[in-house]
Amino acid sequence: MQPSLRRALGVALASTALQLAPTTPAAAQTTAADSIRADSVRADSVRRARPTTLAPVRVTALGGSLAPGRVPYAVAVQGASAAAELKAPLAIDEPLRGIPGLAVDNRYNIALGERITIRGFGARTQFGVRGIHVDVDGVPATMPDGQTTLSHVDAGSIATTEALRGPASSLYGNSAGGAVLLRTWAHPVTGLDARGSASIAERGTTTSRLELGGSSGGWSAAARASALDYRGYRVHSDARDVRGGARVAHAASRDTLALSIATANYDADNPGGLTDSARTADPRSASATNLRFRTGEVGVHRQAGLSWRHAADAWTLDASAWGLGRRVDNPIPQRIIDLRRRAGGARASVESRALADGRVTLGAGVEHGTQIDDRRAYGSLNGVRGATQLDQLEHVNGDGVYLRAAVAPLEKLSVLGAVRGDRVAFHVDDRLVSATDPDDGGSRTMRAISPSLGASWSWTNRFSTYANVGTAFETPTTTELANRPSGAGGMNPDLSPQRIVSTEIGVRAPAASTGSLTLAVFDARIRDALVPYELASAPGRQFYRNASRASHRGAEGSISSTVGTWGLARVAATLLDARFRATDTTAGLEAGKRIPGIAPFRADVSFAAGLAGPLRAELIVAAQSRTPVNDANTFWSPGFAVVNVALSARDRIVGPLFVTAGLFVTNLSDRRFDTSVVPNAARDRYFEPGPPRTVTVTLDIAPRGARR
Numbered sequence: 001m002q003p004s005l006r007r008a009l010g011v012a013l014a015s016t017a018l019q020l021a022p023t024t025p026a027a028a029q030t031t032a033a034d035s036i037r038a039d040s041v042r043a044d045s046v047r048r049a050r051p052t053t054l055a056p057v058r059v060t061a062l063g064g065s066l067a068p069g070r071v072p073y074a075v076a077v078q079g080a081s082a083a084a085e086l087k088a089p090l091a092i093d094e095p096l097r098g099i100p101g102l103a104v105d106n107r108y109n110i111a112l113g114e115r116i117t118i119r120g121f122g123a124r125t126q127f128g129v130r131g132i133h134v135d136v137d138g139v140p141a142t143m144p145d146g147q148t149t150l151s152h153v154d155a156g157s158i159a160t161t162e163a164l165r166g167p168a169s170s171l172y173g174n175s176a177g178g179a180v181l182l183r184t185w186a187h188p189v190t191g192l193d194a195r196g197s198a199s200i201a202e203r204g205t206t207t208s209r210l211e212l213g214g215s216s217g218g219w220s221a222a223a224r225a226s227a228l229d230y231r232g233y234r235v236h237s238d239a240r241d242v243r244g245g246a247r248v249a250h251a252a253s254r255d256t257l258a259l260s261i262a263t264a265n266y267d268a269d270n271p272g273g274l275t276d277s278a279r280t281a282d283p284r285s286a287s288a289t290n291l292r293f294r295t296g297e298v299g300v301h302r303q304a305g306l307s308w309r310h311a312a313d314a315w316t317l318d319a320s321a322w323g324l325g326r327r328v329d330n331p332i333p334q335r336i337i338d339l340r341r342r343a344g345g346a347r348a349s350v351e352s353r354a355l356a357d358g359r360v361t362l363g364a365g366v367e368h369g370t371q372i373d374d375r376r377a378y379g380s381l382n383g384v385r386g387a388t389q390l391d392q393l394e395h396v397n398g399d400g401v402y403l404r405a406a407v408a409p410l411e412k413l414s415v416l417g418a419v420r421g422d423r424v425a426f427h428v429d430d431r432l433v434s435a436t437d438p439d440d441g442g443s444r445t446m447r448a449i450s451p452s453l454g455a456s457w458s459w460t461n462r463f464s465t466y467a468n469v470g471t472a473f474e475t476p477t478t479t480e481l482a483n484r485p486s487g488a489g490g491m492n493p494d495l496s497p498q499r500i501v502s503t504e505i506g507v508r509a510p511a512a513s514t515g516s517l518t519l520a521v522f523d524a525r526i527r528d529a530l531v532p533y534e535l536a537s538a539p540g541r542q543f544y545r546n547a548s549r550a551s552h553r554g555a556e557g558s559i560s561s562t563v564g565t566w567g568l569a570r571v572a573a574t575l576l577d578a579r580f581r582a583t584d585t586t587a588g589l590e591a592g593k594r595i596p597g598i599a600p601f602r603a604d605v606s607f608a609a610g611l612a613g614p615l616r617a618e619l620i621v622a623a624q625s626r627t628p629v630n631d632a633n634t635f636w637s638p639g640f641a642v643v644n645v646a647l648s649a650r651d652r653i654v655g656p657l658f659v660t661a662g663l664f665v666t667n668l669s670d671r672r673f674d675t676s677v678v679p680n681a682a683r684d685r686y687f688e689p690g691p692p693r694t695v696t697v698t699l700d701i702a703p704r705g706a707r708r
Helices: 003-015 037-047 082-086 276-281 288-293 478-482
Strands: 074-079 102-105 115-118 132-136 160-165 178-183 191-201 206-216 219-230 239-251 255-269 296-311 315-332 335-352 360-381 384-407 413-430 442-458 464-474 498-511 515-535 538-563 567-580 601-610 615-624 640-654 657-666 674-677 687-689 694-703
Touching: 115 132, 115 178, 276 687, 335 384, 360 478, 384 478, 413 478, 498 538
Parallel strands: 132 178
Antiparallel strands: 074 160, 102 115, 160 178, 191 206, 191 694, 206 219, 219 239, 239 255, 255 296, 296 315, 315 335, 335 360, 360 384, 384 413, 413 442, 442 464, 464 498, 498 515, 515 538, 538 567, 567 601, 601 615, 615 640, 640 657, 657 694, 674 687
8 A cells, every 4th residue: 555545544544433424415315214315314414404305205116106105115215325426436336335135246347247136136147237127317228138238337427226126027027136227317407517536546446537417498418428447456357448428308397308328438357266275375366267268358338218208187108219239349268259239129108197086096018129139159269269159140029018006095005016928039040050060040939927916004104014926037148048058059948037926025114213224024936047057168158057946035124323413324234045945956956055146144334424524434344144156055255344434525615616535445454355256167266356455535526616
């Protein structure tokens, strides 16, 4: 650590212990039960001795717009904390922190991206996100086949998050664990809104961001650009990333029209997983196989989305259309994948205004998505393209239609029901056919009907209980279907979609006079669970098989409360028992064994306080139990507790500017831990070590007249 950074850290630690930065009132939007945002605003407004009025909160993840106290599902709505906004995060683990049941493994590997799990669903993914539906600014980041890539999302731009925990197929189709809705564009005020920020970490990682926006009359426009130069703590883990985006919107009395675009260019190395002995000897090292084959990913992403809302007297219509293009060059061990993707879709929904004296709301929607993947694979000659091994064109068409009804038969009772039908059709044209290589093309169609039903009882405005039962399904992705153990092209004919039936009961309650508490208990039964594995002949390349029966059972909860007039405490925790429930000798699965990659316990603990004047401080402790990494449960990743601290001085006036400076220290105790694992990795390369202690300094600048 540099001496100047060491001195700055000493000042931060001497100033405070166990403290966290409260947020600004203007950005507050949350439920009373599931988010810390309102409590943070209360603490800040009390400290400043002036009242603050929170904007009304509505839950939209379930379709329509429902009051939080009447939602019979586990839904969290929260904004990024002030510290997360300033920290220039590398992944979306910062803005999604503190939601029980939801975990983000920041692999510090830009080539693979972060792994998002909800109640254990999504843990199977080797890269990107699986099993969870993700929307970004109203545009699906989840493709018709269930793949989700977030390379175009700048984590530092996320303003609000809405997370539905539990089966979401009744509204979102091909997704199992739930849904995450990200919003990156705030509402600009009249005139110009500008902001620039930069950060530097001690190993040389730098970030920079520029945002411009404004509005006049019914028009608003905004644009942003960001750049990341990542110097990884592990060998062969550096990355460069440039992202951009823009949005233009027009709002009238009944109609709102918005156009948004997003772009990303990135080039990232992939160090791969390590064995236990390699991790112990040198956690900064890279896999020898990955170094030999120069593994990584170079990608280009372009997308655009158009949305329209029309609000009539008795009903509301929402319609949107989107399209994207993506090019990926992905060297993996023994192969180099060249993927060109074109995708697009449209959806429309209509919702009635409250009928029957406000007791009934009806909604219906239809959705279509198309995905065309031009996939080629070449033999890798130590990272150089060799002979063509795969050349095929993959088409996926996803169609869905749903109905939903919200009924309040009694003043305190709310019932929400939904049902959706989906059809996902896969077709492969094999373009590598010869006398010795037969045509592997073909088609597969997967269908599902996904109902859900939930009810809640509101004892008071802030105290309610609820219960629900839901179903979901999840198809294999085109990548998973194309990765056949035999090495043939086409689609794996033995791989089926997994199907889930889940039940849940929960409670939302006040904690003292200024806090909130949530608790949920759930049981998800899975048939044909998709399980990843690797072969010794193809390390680093994942294949998939179905487990006949599995289950995810557990409990999750959160509690937050202000402390006096200056602090905020918060705890979010998840207990999860994910196991195979049937023995399959062919696949090597044994009943009673834990599903690999899913930690039985996770917790996020934080404490916040405002110091003298503009000073803010933050402490966050992320804890996790030991985690199985293979089906036989013979190897485990050790448990850990990692401490992060932050200190910031907000909105200091320097001439015509607002200047905010931040100092952030991650892994304060410099302990060794695994930030992620690779389930069932070949040659026991299960472990992805987390970074050592890292100090980051940030600077945020905005004109004094800009929105703060």
